[in-house]
Amino acid sequence: MMxxxxxxxxxxxxxxxxxxxxxxELSHWQEKSVEWKVKEDDLRxxxxxxxxxxxxxxxxxxMGTDFxxxxxFWNKGAQxxxxxxxxxxxxxxxxxxxxxxxxDSWKTIEEVxxxxxxxxxxxxxxxxxxxxxxxxxxxxxxxxxxxxxxxxLVGILGVGENITERKRAEEALSERVSLGEFGAQIGAALAGxxxxxxxxxxxxxxxxxxxxxxxxxxxxxxxHDEVLEVHACAGVKEQVERHVEPMALGSGLIGxxxxxxxxxxxxxxxxxxxxxxxxxxxxxxxxxxxxxHPLSIHGHLLGAFELFSLSPxxxxxxxxxxxxAGDISLGIDRARNFEALQYSEGQIRxxxxxxxxxxxxxxxxxxxxxxxxxxxxIFGYSSKKSIGKNIRxxxxxxxxxxxxxxxxxxxxxxxxxxxxxxxTGERKNGTQFPIDLSISEIHMPERRRTPRSHQSxxxxxxxxxxxxITERKRFEEAMRNERDYTAxxxxxxxxxxxxxSPDGTTRFxxxxxxxxxxxxxxxxxxxxxxxxxxxxxSETQQEQLRQLKSKNPARNVELELSTRSGKIRVxxxxxxxxxxxxxxxxxxxxxxxxxxxxKKVEQNLxxxxxxAEESNRLKSDFLSIISHELRTPLTVMLGNxxxxxxxxDLPEQGEIVSIAHDIEKSGKHLLxxxxxxxxxxKIEAKKMELYPEWFSVKKLVEEVVSGYQVxxxxxxxxxxxxxxxxxxxxxxxxxKQILFNLLSNAFxxxxxxxxxxxxxxxxxxxxxxxxxxxxxxxxxDIAVIFDKFRQADESxxxxxxxxxxxxxxxxxxxxxxxxxxxxxxxxxxGSLFTFNLPLDLQSGAKNEHHSDR
Amino acid sequence: xxxxxxxxxxxLTRKTLNRRLSKAGHSVIEANTGNSGIEMLESNSVDLIxxxxxxxxxxxxxTFERMKEVKPEVPCAMITAYAHSGLIKQxxxxxxxDFMVKPIGEDFEKRVETILTRSDS
Numbered sequence: 018m019m020x021x022x023x024x025x026x027x028x029x030x031x032x033x034x035x036x037x038x039x040x041x042e043l044s045h046w047q048e049k050s051v052e053w054k055v056k057e058d059d060l061r062x063x064x065x066x067x068x069x070x071x072x073x074x075x076x077x078x079x080m081g082t083d084f085x086x087x088x089x090f091w092n093k094g095a096q097x098x099x100x101x102x103x104x105x106x107x108x109x110x111x112x113x114x115x116x117x118x119x120x121d122s123w124k125t126i127e128e129v130x131x132x133x134x135x136x137x138x139x140x141x142x143x144x145x146x147x148x149x150x151x152x153x154x155x156x157x158x159x160x161x162x163x164x165x166x167x168x169x170l171v172g173i174l175g176v177g178e179n180i181t182e183r184k185r186a187e188e189a190l191s192e193r194v195s196l197g198e199f200g201a202q203i204g205a206a207l208a209g210x211x212x213x214x215x216x217x218x219x220x221x222x223x224x225x226x227x228x229x230x231x232x233x234x235x236x237x238x239x240x241h242d243e244v245l246e247v248h249a250c251a252g253v254k255e256q257v258e259r260h261v262e263p264m265a266l267g268s269g270l271i272g273x274x275x276x277x278x279x280x281x282x283x284x285x286x287x288x289x290x291x292x293x294x295x296x297x298x299x300x301x302x303x304x305x306x307x308x309x310h311p312l313s314i315h316g317h318l319l320g321a322f323e324l325f326s327l328s329p330x331x332x333x334x335x336x337x338x339x340x341x342a343g344d345i346s347l348g349i350d351r352a353r354n355f356e357a358l359q360y361s362e363g364q365i366r367x368x369x370x371x372x373x374x375x376x377x378x379x380x381x382x383x384x385x386x387x388x389x390x391x392x393x394x395i396f397g398y399s400s401k402k403s404i405g406k407n408i409r410x411x412x413x414x415x416x417x418x419x420x421x422x423x424x425x426x427x428x429x430x431x432x433x434x435x436x437x438x439x440x441t442g443e444r445k446n447g448t449q450f451p452i453d454l455s456i457s458e459i460h461m462p463e464r465r466r467t468p469r470s471h472q473s474x475x476x477x478x479x480x481x482x483x484x485x486i487t488e489r490k491r492f493e494e495a496m497r498n499e500r501d502y503t504a505x506x507x508x509x510x511x512x513x514x515x516x517x518s519p520d521g522t523t524r525f526x527x528x529x530x531x532x533x534x535x536x537x538x539x540x541x542x543x544x545x546x547x548x549x550x551x552x553x554x555s556e557t558q559q560e561q562l563r564q565l566k567s568k569n570p571a572r573n574v575e576l577e578l579s580t581r582s583g584k585i586r587v588x589x590x591x592x593x594x595x596x597x598x599x600x601x602x603x604x605x606x607x608x609x610x611x612x613x614x615x616k617k618v619e620q621n622l623x624x625x626x627x628x629a630e631e632s633n634r635l636k637s638d639f640l641s642i643i644s645h646e647l648r649t650p651l652t653v654m655l656g657n658x659x660x661x662x663x664x665x666d667l668p669e670q671g672e673i674v675s676i677a678h679d680i681e682k683s684g685k686h687l688l689x690x691x692x693x694x695x696x697x698x699k700i701e702a703k704k705m706e707l708y709p710e711w712f713s714v715k716k717l718v719e720e721v722v723s724g725y726q727v728x729x730x731x732x733x734x735x736x737x738x739x740x741x742x743x744x745x746x747x748x749x750x751x752x753k754q755i756l757f758n759l760l761s762n763a764f765x766x767x768x769x770x771x772x773x774x775x776x777x778x779x780x781x782x783x784x785x786x787x788x789x790x791x792x793x794x795x796x797x798d799i800a801v802i803f804d805k806f807r808q809a810d811e812s813x814x815x816x817x818x819x820x821x822x823x824x825x826x827x828x829x830x831x832x833x834x835x836x837x838x839x840x841x842x843x844x845x846x847g848s849l850f851t852f853n854l855p856l857d858l859q860s861g862a863k864n865e866h867h868s869d870r
Numbered sequence: 871x872x873x874x875x876x877x878x879x880x881x882l883t884r885k886t887l888n889r890r891l892s893k894a895g896h897s898v899i900e901a902n903t904g905n906s907g908i909e910m911l912e913s914n915s916v917d918l919i920x921x922x923x924x925x926x927x928x929x930x931x932x933t934f935e936r937m938k939e940v941k942p943e944v945p946c947a948m949i950t951a952y953a954h955s956g957l958i959k960q961x962x963x964x965x966x967x968d969f970m971v972k973p974i975g976e977d978f979e980k981r982v983e984t985i986l987t988r989s990d991s
Contacts, residue, residue: 641952641954644951644952644953645924645950645951645952646951647951648951648971648972648973649880649883649951649972650882651972651973652880652883652886652951652972652973652974653880653882653883653885653886654973655973655974655975656883656886656887656889656890656973656974656978657886657889659890659976660889660890660893666893668889668893672889676889679882679885679886682882683882
């Protein structure tokens, strides 16, 4: 007992020292607990417990061992704590299990001794003890060496304290801290990375780490194939590396819970038939509980995770896991979105970089935020030189200065947004050039709503697409010039140009069309060109129109076009058809030339040519006839003379006289003929001159008639005269000639009846009429009777020994006097030749003759 | 002695030819139109026809064609002031015996004689 008391007292000191040490420990814990406020209460409790120990030593279990580790001392406190009495315990080997920090193994007693000796102050450890009734207790054991008087180590003294409650509190606390940390870890994993792969790896790692996991697996659901595949794994190496087959939705544990989106937990996984495939390794690894949870967002399945834990999973842990599932789901969703975004952003970036259009982004103040390479080359500024500068550097007229200052870029230029506008760009070298600009607003997604949203939302950025259209403008300009040029030609051409739709409807006309047709363009457009212009559908015209409308239209088809006033214009028409790729007629351009005048000229020329031919023929006939006429009297003269030149063989007297008469007659006729020819050629050559003088018409007519008295008597034709006594001024010789020719004509064709000459005055004219009762003239004869040589080949002419020039000469002479001559006659009814002469030739009529030719 | 038919519308020419031929010992009959010439040819024995060309109604060429139908064996010489080469060619190719151009010359009787001799043989 002494020893015991000694021991006790001595131990008390030691205990106090120990307590002191515990205090240090406590303060250490206190320091530690600063971070964990919750722990403070527990620490206070512990402090109170220690006080208790001081006041009631029996509450402290004290046990001592000898050098070999056999229990030599076991106090009441120890009995209270563990249920074993001193009797039961003394003599039994008691090995203090010491868990040394940084060591995984339990020490041997030698090691413990050595350890305690080295640590002179003794050591404190927390060990799990089993009570006599089988309860597990957490005991905090403070071990110190026991020395005898000589200072030889004789054993170990252990002071124990039941810290099970504290330990539980601590564990609960640590679990909470751990769960909090876990949540934070998951959050960090999700926030820290945008890669789905990394996020899942970290989540699996955290699951394993915070839940005493041997293995944590995350499955990802592939909706297209309706399978789940392990996507991330953390835990013991061999399990992590094990290949896990993909699981169809609805089959297997994972497939089922994923389909039903239900959580699954078991604390006897090695007996759970649904985990039979995992039994072997779980048993080996000592898996205590299994937990799996689906991953979904808004009911949309994303996958599931599994946790194989060595520890039981408390409700708090389960709750934490469940909420972690939500976080992981969010993380997956976000990472996926981000990856998708990243992908599309990458694509967009590549598009921007490679776009041929210049792309410029700028903010509402006009400050350039980016330019792509195309924009760099268009404007000549590198992106470095242009970013931060104002957009007006590149596009000076884009917006108003005032709008820009207010940050209301384009507020007055809304029309520029969303469509292509032609503007002027300015290059670095100062040259201006045309651009196509299209501006769009980029509304950036807002993370938070600002309460001041009553302001109309302004886009954060504008995106301008710029295309250098210098070349195109140049081309357009050239095209326009070309078009203008063509249009001008069409406008000014004297040719008719019409555009027609396939059915012949007039689409456009040029001014020449209006001029020729007399219609205004407005009257023609919309009407059928062919029907309006060529209504007279004669057989020929129908055929011509068919040729024009055919696929290979005939060219320069002559058509008769009806003008608005109903006149006919002749046009030479050509069509050009335009067909589409299928060979359907698209439009017809018609070209016409008004050849009416040309036609007239042609006609006139033709007539003139015919006349000239006729005239030539007549001239040639005339020459033949003249030749004939001259030869005829010569034949008589030369034919008879040989009869008179042979002195030895002369005809008898009467015959000679007859021959002489014939020759005389022929000679006279020849002279007459020559006179007429000379007169006529003089008149024709305008060499004949008139010598006007005043004379009495009556006297003149009587003189002429006296020359015909013989023939009149011979033919038994009386000559009636009705002559007004007039004095006229004319060339009397030529007037005589006219009358002579007319009378000669009258006597030639008249065998019965009479010849009548009448002269009257009508105004300033003297009217002469020579009437006979002869054979008369047909209408055809009347038409040509005054033409020269017309009668030359008539036998009747011969009978009257005419030259065929008499009437032609008479006509010319009348006209030279400024008068007119005409004839009224019909066959068998005789003829009436009438001519008039001005009373005074010198009063200007002479000039009239010249102009009349 | 031969009988010669003169078809000629100009009276004085007819008279002249008649005088010359009569003097040369020929028997002459006269017609002043083609039609009367054909009638005379039909009703008389004719050895030679002297034909004018320019006559009213029926000219010498037309008369010649008709006469050939009546008496193709009678030679016909054209004697005209209308000396057109086309006419000469046509007349000769149609079988005309000779073509004489007015005014007639000193050799008139000789040429008539030649035709008559040729047709006799």
